[in-house]
Amino acid sequence: MYRKKECIAMLLAGGQGSRLYVLTEKTAKPAVPFGGKYRIIDFPMSNCVNSGIDTVGVLTQYQPLALNEYIGNGEPWDLDRTNGGVRVLPPYQAKSSSEWYRGTANAIYQNINFIERYSPEYTLILSGDHIYKMDYSRMLREHKKNGADCTIAVLKVPMEEASRFGILNTNPDGSIYEFEEKPKNPKSNNASMGIYIFNTKTLIEYLKADEADENSDNDFGKNIIPNMLGDGKKLYSYLFEGYWKDVGTIESLWEANMDLLGKNPEFNLYDKRWRIFYRHNAEPPHKFGANGKAYNTMLTEGCVVDGEVRNSVLSNGVCVEEGAYVNDCVIMANVTIKKGAKVEYAIIDYDTVIGEKATVGGNRADGNKITVLGAGCKVADGDVVPAGEMLDAQI
Amino acid sequence: MSAVGIIFSNIHDRNISELTRVRTMASIPFACRYRLIDFPLSNMVNSNISTINVITHYNYQSLMDHIGTGKDWDMARSSGGIKILPPYISAFANNENELYHTRLEALKSINHFIAGMTEDYVVMADCDVICNVNLGDMIDAHIESGADMTFAVHKKTLTKETAKKNTLITADVNGYITDIEAKPNNFEGEADVLLNIIVCSRRYLQQMVLDAIAHDYKSMTKDILMKTLERRSYKIYRHEGYAATISSMEEYFAHNMELITDPDKYDSVFNVEERPILTKVRNSPPTYYGEESDVKNSLVADGCVIEGTVENCIIFRGVRVGKGAVVKNSILFQDTIVSDNASLNCVVADKNVFIHEGVTLSGAPSIPFYLDKRRMV
Numbered sequence: 001m002y003r004k005k006e007c008i009a010m011l012l013a014g015g016q017g018s019r020l021y022v023l024t025e026k027t028a029k030p031a032v033p034f035g036g037k038y039r040i041i042d043f044p045m046s047n048c049v050n051s052g053i054d055t056v057g058v059l060t061q062y063q064p065l066a067l068n069e070y071i072g073n074g075e076p077w078d079l080d081r082t083n084g085g086v087r088v089l090p091p092y093q094a095k096s097s098s099e100w101y102r103g104t105a106n107a108i109y110q111n112i113n114f115i116e117r118y119s120p121e122y123t124l125i126l127s128g129d130h131i132y133k134m135d136y137s138r139m140l141r142e143h144k145k146n147g148a149d150c151t152i153a154v155l156k157v158p159m160e161e162a163s164r165f166g167i168l169n170t171n172p173d174g175s176i177y178e179f180e181e182k183p184k185n186p187k188s189n190n191a192s193m194g195i196y197i198f199n200t201k202t203l204i205e206y207l208k209a210d211e212a213d214e215n216s217d218n219d220f221g222k223n224i225i226p227n228m229l230g231d232g233k234k235l236y237s238y239l240f241e242g243y244w245k246d247v248g249t250i251e252s253l254w255e256a257n258m259d260l261l262g263k264n265p266e267f268n269l270y271d272k273r274w275r276i277f278y279r280h281n282a283e284p285p286h287k288f289g290a291n292g293k294a295y296n297t298m299l300t301e302g303c304v305v306d307g308e309v310r311n312s313v314l315s316n317g318v319c320v321e322e323g324a325y326v327n328d329c330v331i332m333a334n335v336t337i338k339k340g341a342k343v344e345y346a347i348i349d350y351d352t353v354i355g356e357k358a359t360v361g362g363n364r365a366d367g368n369k370i371t372v373l374g375a376g377c378k379v380a381d382g383d384v385v386p387a388g389e390m391l392d393a394q395i
Numbered sequence: 396m397s398a399v400g401i402i403f404s405n406i407h408d409r410n411i412s413e414l415t416r417v418r419t420m421a422s423i424p425f426a427c428r429y430r431l432i433d434f435p436l437s438n439m440v441n442s443n444i445s446t447i448n449v450i451t452h453y454n455y456q457s458l459m460d461h462i463g464t465g466k467d468w469d470m471a472r473s474s475g476g477i478k479i480l481p482p483y484i485s486a487f488a489n490n491e492n493e494l495y496h497t498r499l500e501a502l503k504s505i506n507h508f509i510a511g512m513t514e515d516y517v518v519m520a521d522c523d524v525i526c527n528v529n530l531g532d533m534i535d536a537h538i539e540s541g542a543d544m545t546f547a548v549h550k551k552t553l554t555k556e557t558a559k560k561n562t563l564i565t566a567d568v569n570g571y572i573t574d575i576e577a578k579p580n581n582f583e584g585e586a587d588v589l590l591n592i593i594v595c596s597r598r599y600l601q602q603m604v605l606d607a608i609a610h611d612y613k614s615m616t617k618d619i620l621m622k623t624l625e626r627r628s629y630k631i632y633r634h635e636g637y638a639a640t641i642s643s644m645e646e647y648f649a650h651n652m653e654l655i656t657d658p659d660k661y662d663s664v665f666n667v668e669e670r671p672i673l674t675k676v677r678n679s680p681p682t683y684y685g686e687e688s689d690v691k692n693s694l695v696a697d698g699c700v701i702e703g704t705v706e707n708c709i710i711f712r713g714v715r716v717g718k719g720a721v722v723k724n725s726i727l728f729q730d731t732i733v734s735d736n737a738s739l740n741c742v743v744a745d746k747n748v749f750i751h752e753g754v755t756l757s758g759a760p761s762i763p764f765y766l767d768k769r770r771m772v
Contacts, residue, residue, distance in 0.1 A: 036681035037697070075466065076678075261683070263702075269680035270700070280676045282467075284665040285427035285696045285710075287655075292691060294684035300697050301428075313681070 003083040005055050005118040007140055007197070009048045010108055013041060013128035014061030014101055019249045022374030022392050023349055028060065030128030031067040032253070033332050033350070035260050035269060036300040036315050038278045039070055040247060041128040042077075045086070046276045049077050051136040053124065055084030057114050059107045061091055061100060076279045089114060103218030109207040115200060123203055125196040125220065131256050131267065132193075132244040133274050139238045140197055149202045149233040152176065152225070153195035153240050165191035166221045168237050176235040179225050190237060193244065196220065202233065243267045250372055250390075254347055257313045257330045261296050283316050291322050307337070315350070328364045338381070345387065346371040352393075355381035362387030398534055399514040399597070400439040403498050404432060405452035406591075407523040410560070410642040413765050414745070418457040421449070421522040423647075424728050424746075426654055426665075427696040427711050430461050431641070433674045434527070434664075435520035435592070436477075440468045441670040442530035444518060446475035448508070450501045452482055461675050468673045480505055499615040502604050509604055517600045521591035525650060526638035527667045528592065533632045537594040542630035544599065544620075546572070547592035549638040550585060558582040560642040562589040562616060564631055572629040577616050587631060590638055637663040648743060648763045651709045651726050655692050679712050687718060703733070717752075724760070742766065 017029025024032060030041035041058075048056050056079060060067055067088075074086035089111050091100050101107035108115075108125065115123055122143065124136055134153070143151040154168055162183070168190045169178040180186070206224050210216050216223045229235060243266055245256040259266040269276060286299045289306030297309045302317035307324030317334040320326055324337045325344075332350040337343060340357040345364040349372075354360055358379045362368030369388030376393040379385060404421035414423045421432035432449070439447055447470065451458060458479070465477035482495070482504065495501045498519070502509065516537070518530055528547060537545040548564050558579055564587045565574040575589075576582070595603075603619065612618035620629065637660045639650040654661045665672055679698025684690065689704040696712040703720035710716075711728045717735035725742040733739065734752040741758035745768040750756070754772050758764030766772065 076676075263685060270683075270698075275678055276680070277678055280678070282671050282673045282676075284672070285694045286682070287661075288690045288693045288695070288705075290692055294688060294690060296686050297684045298681040299684065299695070300681035 002117040002119075005084060005120045007053055007122040007124055007136075008055040008057070008084070008115065008118050008120045009044075009053050009124040009126055009136075010111070010115070011041070011044055011048075011056055011058045011126045011128055012104055012107060013058050013067060014107060015127070015129060016062040017129070017248060020253065021250065021390055022372060023250070023253070023347070024063070025374060025392070026063055027066045028062045028064060029248070031070055032247070033315055034131065034247065034253070035257060036298050036313050037280075038276060040131065041067070041070070042276055042278045043131050043133070044126045044128055045077050045079070046274075047132075047134050047136060048124075048126075049079065049277065050274055051134075051140075053136060054079065054081055055118055055120075056086045057089045057111060058086060058128075059089045059101065059111065061107075064088075064090060070279055072279065077277045084118065087114065103223075104220045105207055105210050105216075105224050106218035108203075109211050109218070112204055112207065115204070120200050123198050123200045125194075125198065127194045129248060130193070130244060130246055132240075133242065133267075133271075133276075134195070134240060134244075136195075136197075139195075142238050143197045143236065146174070146236045147234065148197075148236040149199050150225070150228060151197045151236045151238050153193040154190040154237045155193050155240050155244050157189050157191040159186070159189050162186035162189045162191065166194075168192055170237050174236050174238070176229065176237055179221070179229060181221055190239075192221065193240060194221075195240075202228075250347060250370055254330055254370055258311070258328075260298060260313060261311065281316055289322065292320075329361075332375075341379075344368075344371075346373065348373045349375040349377075351375055352377045352379070354379045355383060357381060358383045358385070360385040361389075396516065396534070396538070397514040398442075398444050398516040398518055398530075399512055400435075400444045400447035401502075401517060401519045402432060402435050402439075402447060402449045403501060403519070403521050404449055404455065404458055406498055406501075406521050407642065408454075410523070411644055411647055413644055413743075413767070414647070415454065417454065417745075417768055419451060419454050419522070421451070422455075422457040422461050423522075423641075424711060425525065425647075426651060427694050427709055428677075429672060429674045430458075431522045431525070432458065432461070433672055434525050435522060436468055437670070437672045438520070438526075438528050438530050439518060440470060440673065442518075442534070444530065445470070445472060446478075446514065448478045448480055448505075450480045450505065452495065452501070455479070455481060463675065467675050480508065497614050499604075499607055499612060499618070502600075502615075503608050506604050506608060509601055512597055512601075514597055517595055517597050519593045523641050524590050524592070524638055525641065525664060526590065526634060527636060527664045527670055527672065528590075528634045528638075529670070530592070530594075533592070534594055536632050537630070540570070540628075540630050542571070542628045544593055544595040544627070545630045545632050547590040547634050548587040548631045549590050549634045551588045551638075552585050553582060553588070555581065555583050557642075557646075558586075561586075561640065563587065564589055566631045570631050570633075572624060572631060575616060575621050575624070577621075587633070588640065590634060590640070594632075636667075644743070644763060644765065645761050648726065648741075648760060652707065652724070652760075655694060655707055655709070677712055685718070688716075703735075726763075739764075745770070748772070 013030040017024040073080045079086035247253040283302030286303035292305040293308040306322045307320040312329040315333040323340040328345040338356040343360045346361040361371035372390040374392040404419045408415040464471040470477045563576040682699040685702035693708045695710040698713045703716045709726045713730040719736040738755040
């Protein structure tokens with residue numbers, strides 16, 4: 001019944017994203033909103049579709065409700081297919097055992113059945129944590145050309161930051177001779193992007209061996225890759241050039257949103273040849289009142305602007321009332337900023353209400369820290385939320 | 396109780412010939428991201444009508460493209476869903492099946508299809524009226540009254556000019572129709588205007604169509620309704636919210652602009668609880684506003700890049716307004732490009748219009764400057 005596929009993708013989307021604090025309290029990191037109308041997972045998903053990969057397994061674990069709902073039948077990405085399409089793969093109970101995903105490798109191991117249905121020659125492993133546009137089909141072409149067992153996408157990072165990444169040391173032909181996880185003294189600046197293409201047969205073989213090893217952390221970076229290198233398998237790097245951002249922290253999430261702004265943005269969403277698909281809410285167009293002003297800002301459907309917005313990214317249904325001032329902000333869906341309120345350098349999660357004449361955060365230019373309000377916060381009229389605060393609706 | 400919807404997509408095309416040269420009345424763009432059919436379609440979907448037939452006639456490529464499988468209205472169903480009924484001319488008939496012009500002729504041409512319907516009630520709607528109406532409530536009222544047919548009407552103040560384009564209804568205190576005046580030449584004042592939304596039972600419609608074929612009737616209003624007022628019971632259903640009939644370019648322009656100037660009207664179409672107006676998804680990115688943009692009193696769809704001045708405008712998806720450009724009181728359809736320092740006032744630009752740098756164009760509210768599809772200025 002299952003048609004054979006050349007390459008399928010497995011998208012690791014179970015991460016908690018604990019460094020996003022209140023933003024991931026009820027949402028898995030891949031489902032965190034981004035850029036006004038997207039979620040982080042839209043980027044790897046759209047990359048798959050644009051690269052001609054039509055079978056994607058999404059492995060979920062932490063707070064899966066929002067993510068499951070968002071992926072649904074995969075229709076926004078054209079992944080509601082009869083042959084293939086997107087499948088959400090949560091941890092499950094089996095006859096002899098039931099367990100959570102213990103690590104990246106274990107998560108894939110527990111879904112070997114899913115992979116085998118499509119008998120793909122190649123399996124692409126992705127994570128749902130990054131903002132980037134990448135043609136995986138090119139990487140696959142390189143992988144085939146090199147006759148590799150595994151190809152790992154790498155990115156040149158500044159040498160001083162290299163010790164924060166998994167570093168791949170390569171020969172001039174791109175073959176990898178050494179992998180170092182967060183080395184103190186990095187030999188190169190080829191950082192692993194956590195994107196792997198494996199020959200499926202080899203992958204399954206190593207996953208099974210890894211599972212049998214009780215001392216293993218069941219992690220691709222820590223176990224599978226070093227084991228393959230140790231056995232003399234052919235591992236190649238694939239150099240990615242272009243915009244790539246790990247949005248794992250509050251600051252980097254804010255920065256990545258800001259990278260969308262400008263006449264020639266660092267990360268361009270308007271490229272019609274590489275569209276980013278998303279699940280859509282039917283809301284009316286956005287509306288400017290008589291006093292509305294927006295400078296260097298992105299607005300989307302359902303927004304109502306009657307105040308001043310600068311250098312910000314607003315999601316659907318955000319209302320900025322008369323006299324309100326918003327600067328350097330990322331504002332998620334259905335937030336209301338009432339009359340005369342002032343919000344600066346902040347990330348405001350969905351359904352938050354900022355009362356009249358309230359002040360949230362402080363000017364970024366004055367060296368203030370970023371302010372974060374969790375979903376559903378209510379800031380009373382005239383209240384002040386000092387810069388650098390992180391508030392949760394429960395408090 | 397089950398109901399089926401029938402939408403007539405072409406019936407009033409001639410009223411607004413500029414915009415229907417390349418499309419149906421149903422697919423005329425409206426309010427940044429909608430097409431006129433979205434209003435009757437969403438009204439039906441919001442009232443749990445799960446089978447909708449769209450009767451079309453000519454120019455229906457844009458309509459088919461807009462509706463697609465119907466999934467954006469949650470109407471991609473295995474039973475029911477949206478069906479488009481293009482003109483059906485049988486191969487061996489002696490050309491007597493000419494293209495239809497009126498609703499009744501359209502219904503006659505799909506007689507076999509109507510005979511096969513199984514739902515209890517039928518809701519029929521045209522595409523020239525913008526309103527958010529609770530059809531479930533209207534069907535309930537119809538059933539309760541036991542009338543033969545129920546017609547949605549809307550109280551409106553008419554001038555001599557607008558009266559000429561409307562059908563006026565007079566009803567008694569109980570809401571039974573006593574007179575129908577189609578396009579009266581000499582009327583001024585307040586009247587109940589027909590919204591072209593009709594509810595009747597499926598059997599009644601089937602019988603009416605058979606009867607019309609037998610008698611070669613051409614017009615539902617003139618040949619059937621007006622002549623049978625005394626024998627039959629026709630009732631009105633008064634729609635209290637906002638309703639706008641689009642029967643000329645002037646009205647089209649005015650009703651678009653009304654959404655900006657009158658927030659109450661806007662809300663009574665777009666912000667009704669549990670009754671959203673749905674439309675086709677285009678997967679646009681958000682709209683970007685540049686450092687020097689200045690936008691006031693406007694509705695803007697997604698996927699635009701605005702760097703100039705925009706005032707009192709309706710801007711559709713993917714429009715670009717360059718630096719120093721000034722666009723006022725205008726409607727710019729999908730993917731229009733206004734180059735730097737151009738200046739527009741009272742312009743209606745159809746899809747993919749390109750305005751060169753520094754060009755100045757100006758119309759008047761009563762005669763907006765219309766630029767047809769793909770025009771370069």
